[in-house]
Structures are given as C-alpha cells and as structure tokens.
Amino acid sequence: MANQLDLEEQEQLDQIKHFWNQYGNLITWVFVAVLASVAAWNGYHYWQRSQAVQAAAMFDEMGKSLASGDLVKAQRTFADMQERYAGSTYTHQAGLALGKMAADAANPDAAKAVLQWVADKTGDEGYAAIARLRLANVYLDTKAYPEAIKALDGVKNEAFSALVADRLGDVLVLQDKKAEAKEAYLRAYKKLPADVPYQRLLLVKLNALGVDPQTDVGLESKAGSKGKP
Numbered sequence: 001m002a003n004q005l006d007l008e009e010q011e012q013l014d015q016i017k018h019f020w021n022q023y024g025n026l027i028t029w030v031f032v033a034v035l036a037s038v039a040a041w042n043g044y045h046y047w048q049r050s051q052a053v054q055a056a057a058m059f060d061e062m063g064k065s066l067a068s069g070d071l072v073k074a075q076r077t078f079a080d081m082q083e084r085y086a087g088s089t090y091t092h093q094a095g096l097a098l099g100k101m102a103a104d105a106a107n108p109d110a111a112k113a114v115l116q117w118v119a120d121k122t123g124d125e126g127y128a129a130i131a132r133l134r135l136a137n138v139y140l141d142t143k144a145y146p147e148a149i150k151a152l153d154g155v156k157n158e159a160f161s162a163l164v165a166d167r168l169g170d171v172l173v174l175q176d177k178k179a180e181a182k183e184a185y186l187r188a189y190k191k192l193p194a195d196v197p198y199q200r201l202l203l204v205k206l207n208a209l210g211v212d213p214q215t216d217v218g219l220e221s222k223a224g225s226k227g228k229p
Contacts, residue, residue, distance in 0.1 A: 055085040062094050071105050074098055078114065092122040096130055103138050111138045119154065129157040136167055145171050162191035166202060173209075182209050189213050 058081050065074035078098050081091040095118035102111035112135060119131040132151045139148035148171050155164045169184035185206050190213075192199045206213055 055081060055088040055090040058085070059090040059094050062098070066097055066101055069101075069105075071101060071107065071110075074101060075110065082117070086121060087123075089124070089127075092118050092124065092127045096127065096134070099131070099134055099138075103134070103141070108138050108142050111135075119151075125157040126159070129155045129160040133160065133163060133167060136171075140167070140171060140174070143174070145175055162188045162198075164188075165191065166205075169205065173205075178209055182206065182211050185209070186211065186213060 058077060062074050062077040062081070065071075065077060075098065078091075078094050081088070081094055085091050095114050099111045099115035099118070102108075102114065115131045115135040115138065119128050119135065122128050122131070132154045136148040136151040139145070139151060149168065152164050152168050152171075155161075165184045165188035169181045169188065172178075172181035172184055185202055189199060189202045189206060192202070203213065
C-alpha cells in the first residue's frame with residue numbers, strides 16, 4: 001500500500017514538474033508584470049498626491065502675493081507653477097486670480113496672456129469659460145471688440161450662456177449695434193430665473209435701450225422675420 005502511494009505521489013510530482021517546465025516562465029513573467037503594474041499604479045498616485053501638495057503650497061504662496069498687491073512676485077510664482085504643475089487645478093485657479101489682478105492693475109497684456117493660457121490648457125469647462133469671459137472683459141476694456149466676440153464664442157459651457165449673451169450685448173452696444181445688443185440682452189434675460197438679482201441689471205440695460213422684456217418678448221423672432229413676406 002505504501003509503495004502504491006509513493007508511486008501516485010511520484011506521478012503527481014512528475015506532472016507538476018512537467019507543467020512547471022512548460023508554463024513556469026510564463027507564470028513568473030505574468031506575476032512579475034502584475035506586481036510591476038501595482039507598483040506603477042501606487043507610484044503614480046503617490047506622485048499625483050505629491051504634485052498636488054506642492055502645487056497647493058505654491059498656490060498659497062501666490063495668494064499672499066495677490067493679497068499684498070505684488071504683481072511681479074505673483075507672476076514669478078505662477079511661471080513656476082506653469083513649468084512644474086501645468087495640469088494642476090491649483091495652477092488654473094492661480095491663473096484666473098492672476099489674470100484678474102493684472103487687469104485691475106491696468107496691465108492688459110499680462111492679463112490676456114495668462115487668461116488665454118488657462119482657457120487653452122485647462123480641461124475643466126467651467127474654468128475655461130471663466131477665463132474666456134474675463135478675457136472678453138480685457139478686450140472690451142481695450143476696445144478690441146472682434147477679439148472680445150471671439151473669446152465669447154469660445155465659451156462652450158451652457159451654464160454660462162446668460163453671461164455670454166450679456167457680455168456680447170455690452171460689446172454690441174459699444175459698437176453702436178443697438179438692435180443686435182437688444183437681442184443679446186433679451187436672450188440673457190430669458191435664460192436667468194426671475195429670482196436672480198443679476199436679472200435686474202439686465203432689465204436696466206434693456207430699459208436703457210427702450211426695451212421692456214414683459215412686452216417685447218417677441219423681439220428676437222420679429223428681428224429674424226424682417227424681410228419675409
């Protein structure tokens with residue numbers, strides 16, 4: 001009986017050896033690949049966390065420069081963030097803040113450069129929309145009206161459509177295109193809920209152009225039907 005068991009064990013051992021000789025290298029490499037993938041995944045996430053922490057620290061540093069009104073230092077910090085953490089949300093937020101600071105400091109060229117960078121580089125539609133709206137403001141202030149309209153046309157986030165229409169109305173008023181401006185303001189007015197305070201500002205703009213949204217709700221359709229029999 002013992003000999004029979006020994007023979008069965010030997011046979012099983014031989015089968016295991018045969019299997020390992022045939023597939024051992026493949027199993028080893030698959031195992032190594034799995035371990036390498038896990039290590040790479042963990043390493044990538046560690047790197048991401050490390051990058052986020054460092055970007056946040058630089059963002060805080062830049063915030064101090066913005067608070068103190070030191071535009072030059074803020075620009076220097078942002079340049080470092082662009083170089084090291086171009087894909088970080090902190091860098092895009094910093095760019096929006098710097099763009100506003102540069103515009104307020106009457107430095108339109110610096111404002112345009114940083115806001116355009118954010119609009120082009122960020123993957124967040126919200127940040128891109130804010131950047132383009134602020135960029136349109138800068139172009140508006142410098143009387144570069146075609147560029148302002150182009151910046152507004154680049155806003156794809158529907159959540160900002162009312163603001164885009166409002167700002168387009170501002171551009172058209174300054175171009176003395178009052179009929180088109182009325183349509184833009186009315187579009188913006190209709191897109192906002194009645195309880196939004198911003199709607200009151202639009203009402204003032206419309207009234208200044210001789211429009212009452214309550215009675216001129218068909219203004220856009222009337223304008224579009226001109227020339228039709």
